[in-house]
Amino acid sequence: MSAGAVRIAITGASGRMGRMLIEAVLNAPDLRLTAALDREGSPTLGQDAGAFLGQHTGVAITTDVRAGLSQADVLIDFTRPEGTLAHLALCAELGVRTVIGTTGFSDAQKAEIQALSQRAAVMMAPNMSVGVNVVLKLLENAAKALAQGYDIEIIEAHHRHKVDAPSGTALKMGEVVADAIGRDLKTCAVYGREGVTGERDPSTIGFATVRGGDIIGDHTVLFAGIGERIEISHKASSRATFAQGSLRAARFLATRATGLFDMNDVLGLA
Template identity: 90%
Template sequence: MSSVPRPLDTAPLRIAITGASGRMGRMLIETVLNAPDCQLSAALDRDGSPSLGQDAGAFLGRHTGVAITSDVRAGLSQSDVLIDFTRPEGTLAHLALCAELGVRTVIGTTGFTDEEKAHIARFAEQAAVVMAPNMSVGVNLVLKLLESAAKALAEGYDIEIVEAHHRHKVDAPSGTALKMGEVIADALGRDLKACAVYGREGVTGERDPSTIGFATVRGGDIIGDHTVLFAGIGERIEISHKASSRATFAQGSLRAARFLAGQRTGLFDMNAVLGLA
């Protein structure tokens, strides 16, 4: 039986972080520790992680009193909001506990199937969820620009989406690139599943003007670059976003967590958080 989400009308907001020893997890922990209206309530990591038992702020030379643990239930029982940037299977397991315990959730994980997204929507009926493929404020503003650009450039322009990420990213194209494609396809009245082209090789023939192309680059420590190219005759328009630090995703996640403080149930995106809906 699920718990009723706790009313969050007093500070500080108690936030749990998953993947506490990873790159994004550490950035989230640092951001929460530096936010005067937030409190790090739990730092969660997988069984077998060499970081288990360590203070969550040790990498910063800070003592927080919060030890990294794999006991998700115990961590969530002391938390108001969970911020999760892991992998789909882990996020879904965490979300089931959040729904049971009445803990709101910010999901930055990507790579969900349509069926898994449907599961998330059902969990959101029990405790509020913000889910977005990219928590950056800038990226979400770009999505609004792409909607306008696609409508204005609906005829005579070929659309290509190019994204680049670090060598450790496991899904492709990125969730952000796919969201960009969805926004553009919706604006044009198309179905992305029917018009997307994810790779070209050999003799492909002339480009079908109704398609939306995707190109993926993986290498080094690239945080995240996305460019949408509208290529016409005699001109091309490029709308780009380049992330130079994971701090932008962490700051956006905290904005989402603060937004959830005013919500008990429901599934929201960053448009709702930023008032762009």
């Protein structure tokens, strides 16, 4: 680790999340932007990473991941599973910590992340929002109390550009609830209903997905009983919440050498 400010590299530098992360890092006195990475063909390649803010940072957007990571203590990655894994392998080689906000990993890919985290610390969470992670803890407690006599449905909504469904956050909510009540989400989840489905199986956890417009991220877990409904919801109005959570994760990782962590570890909720 370097002395002083934690050096941060950001992938997807010209995307919506990438720009939010860059702005957040530039406004954080204890962090320093040292690399802004993007894909081949991006029209912003070669530009200053702070140009969209009217700022000069001295950090040019580049495709040279190895060179960028060689100047960083922590990489923050919100891209796609294949790209994240390629970046993570290089981070493991160079000893760079990684904050992973990417979703949509397969079980095999998660196992690969677990293995690579033994070489350089990784913090992975389907949602970096502090609020969402507090909600996950609330859901654990609620599910235990409402395990009998309540049907459980998870409803999520995101913008039209999101490529995976259900969202990683919705799946994490389902996992937390299922674990709390002694079920296996892989066997009890229902991801779609159409036609004559018959009565609802009370042992299932249902998912409903909405995609449209510029919805940043809405999640609701519904516990529907006889005579009452309990809804635990989180609605994001700005990606700034994900950026600020990511910075908290980067600060946390800066003191860890190896291991796989999640936001419960970062927030002291574990």
